[in-house]
Amino acid sequence: MPLSPADETRTLLAPLGVPAPRVSAGDLVVRSPIDGAEIGRVAEADAEGVARAVAAAEAAFLKWRCVPAPRRGELVRLFGEELRAAKADLGCLITLECGKILSEGLGEVQEMIDVCDFAVGLSRQLYGLTIASERPEHRMSELWRPLGVVGVVSAFNFPVAVWAWNAALALVCGNAVVWKPSEKTPLTALAVQSLFERAAARFPDAPEGLSQLLIGGAAVGEALVDDARVALVSATGSTAMGRKVGPRLAARFARALLELGGNNAAIVRPTADLDLTLRALAFSAMGTAGQRCTTLRRLFVHDDVYEPLLRRLKAAYSSVSIGDPRAEGVLVGPLIDARAFDGMQATLAKLRSMGAIVHGGEPVEVARAPGGFYARPALVEMNTQTGPMLDETFAPILYVMRVADLDEAIELNNAVAQGLSSSIFTNDLREAETFLSERGSDCGIANVNIGPSGAEIGGAFGGEKETGGGRESGSDCWKAYMRRVTSTVNYGRGLPLAQGVRFDL
Numbered sequence: 001m002p003l004s005p006a007d008e009t010r011t012l013l014a015p016l017g018v019p020a021p022r023v024s025a026g027d028l029v030v031r032s033p034i035d036g037a038e039i040g041r042v043a044e045a046d047a048e049g050v051a052r053a054v055a056a057a058e059a060a061f062l063k064w065r066c067v068p069a070p071r072r073g074e075l076v077r078l079f080g081e082e083l084r085a086a087k088a089d090l091g092c093l094i095t096l097e098c099g100k101i102l103s104e105g106l107g108e109v110q111e112m113i114d115v116c117d118f119a120v121g122l123s124r125q126l127y128g129l130t131i132a133s134e135r136p137e138h139r140m141s142e143l144w145r146p147l148g149v150v151g152v153v154s155a156f157n158f159p160v161a162v163w164a165w166n167a168a169l170a171l172v173c174g175n176a177v178v179w180k181p182s183e184k185t186p187l188t189a190l191a192v193q194s195l196f197e198r199a200a201a202r203f204p205d206a207p208e209g210l211s212q213l214l215i216g217g218a219a220v221g222e223a224l225v226d227d228a229r230v231a232l233v234s235a236t237g238s239t240a241m242g243r244k245v246g247p248r249l250a251a252r253f254a255r256a257l258l259e260l261g262g263n264n265a266a267i268v269r270p271t272a273d274l275d276l277t278l279r280a281l282a283f284s285a286m287g288t289a290g291q292r293c294t295t296l297r298r299l300f301v302h303d304d305v306y307e308p309l310l311r312r313l314k315a316a317y318s319s320v321s322i323g324d325p326r327a328e329g330v331l332v333g334p335l336i337d338a339r340a341f342d343g344m345q346a347t348l349a350k351l352r353s354m355g356a357i358v359h360g361g362e363p364v365e366v367a368r369a370p371g372g373f374y375a376r377p378a379l380v381e382m383n384t385q386t387g388p389m390l391d392e393t394f395a396p397i398l399y400v401m402r403v404a405d406l407d408e409a410i411e412l413n414n415a416v417a418q419g420l421s422s423s424i425f426t427n428d429l430r431e432a433e434t435f436l437s438e439r440g441s442d443c444g445i446a447n448v449n450i451g452p453s454g455a456e457i458g459g460a461f462g463g464e465k466e467t468g469g470g471r472e473s474g475s476d477c478w479k480a481y482m483r484r485v486t487s488t489v490n491y492g493r494g495l496p497l498a499q500g501v502r503f504d505l
């Protein structure tokens with residue numbers, strides 16, 4: 001019999017470097033979504049705590065910015081080593097605290113390791129351009145300089161990987177980082193902070209206070225957002241949160257990197273390989289219990305394959321194993337809390353009242369998990385894209401619609417306020433390329449023959465419209481954590497002005 005989540009959490013925290021007193025006092029009660037039982041109590045930061053953390057980060061930044069970037073990469077390499085050593089424990093703690101299945105908990109740690117490796121390479125590749133000057137004996141170039149203190153606000157569903165995407169890059173770019181994790185997942189954040197401190201202790205060039213952690217809810221996040229010393233805030237969470245954070249940052253001309261809600265679609269065409277499509281859809285729609293920003297929520301299926309695909313989807317939905325996410329074979333764990341469960345049930349009730357056909361979605365009882373909120377993923381047949389289908393309900397609900405025409409399917413894909421991820425399933429080259437073209441998907445992520453969820457760290461991650469427009473992780477996203485200096489050097493004796501302007505004294 002597995003340990004209770006509370007007992008198992010206790011066995012993991014010490015090896016991860018989190019002392020027992022740190023998680024046994026405070027007003028913020030932490031519960032495992034597996035059974036709803038308390039797994040810790042932590043103290044929240046107050047306004048002075050936020051100010052102190054930012055001041056410490058700023059002091060660290062002033063030293064860190066002068067450490068050569070490849071040396072900064074060495075600290076991130078050491079942190080990657082700590083993550084490798086702690087992968088099993090941290091992966092399990094992620095499962096205990098946010099309820100994703102164990103292979104996904106481990107996958108989240110792997111994603112952190114991957115982004116550390118990426119950032120180490122990047123630390124030798126923070127390239128600027130040289131630009132042809134129009135003036136003789138002048139040289140123009142671009143220099144990239146660190147920003148200062150970078151704030152990171154993260155969501156419960158990727159409790160630690162999102163911080164790593166931001167922090168690994170921000171650190172090699174020469175910044176200090178202040179992190180405000182989700183109030184639902186402070187234990188994994190404490191563990192990661194302690195692993196980072198272990199790495200920093202092994203690296204003499206790391207100034208004290210380079211990475212700061214602030215536990216708390218929206219008020220703590222707001223204090224961080226409003227602190228004039230924080231140059232950039234990377235905020236991941238709901239569009240509602242982004243609507244508050246974005247204007248506050250704009251009001252003080254700070255930089256914002258917003259990674260907000262998604263409402264992701266897939267299009268299935270007649271030539272699609274249905275075996276592959278079914279597996280991709282099942283993972284994208286039901287994986288992580290529908291609690292990924294990239295979760296598949298809307299499905300537009302061509303008439304020719306609608307019936308067979310729906311039949312197979314229904315079979316997959318009614319047979320998928322739901323339960324304790326630590327158990328072998330379980331694919332769908334709990335929703336994060338009662339609010340998420342109630343939100344799912346309210347959406348399904350509304351859909352039924354609108355005449356939509358709902359399959360599944362009912363509560364599921366799981367042995368020894370009395371306080372957990374488990375539900376069978378729901379498939380909802382829709383005639384038109386309307387009502388809750390236009391919004392993100394952060395739960396496993398997949399809307400399915402018949403659509404014959406590719407242009408119409410693309411129009412429907414694009415006809416929502418969010419613009420994160422999208423997919424097409426087809427073996428027709430013209431259809432695939434049309435979907436990826438300028439008249440295709442309007443999302444930040446557009447895939448062919450894989451589902452919308454499960455991104456790799458090498459690409460830029462993020463979405464358009466109400467998803468916030470931010471990009472993070474791979475490609476050239478590092479530029480968001482630096483300021484660009486355009487520099488022109490005159491190595492001649494004359495002073496020719498640009499555009500032929502004369503100003504002779």
Ligand code: NAD
Pocket residue numbers: 153154155156157158180181182183216217218219220221222225236237238239240241244245259260261262292293294392394420462463467
């Ligand atoms: P949430 O918006 O409730 O909270 C996210 C974070 O923002 C938390 O740390 C919270 O304390 C903080 N916060 C809330 N209000 C704030 C405010 N006014 N000022 C400063 N901070 C504030 O989101 P959640 O329930 O934790 O996560 C689910 C949501 O996150 C979904 O909408 C999902 O799509 C989205 N998400 C997006 C991405 C992405 O990359 N686009 C990734 C993961 C999750």
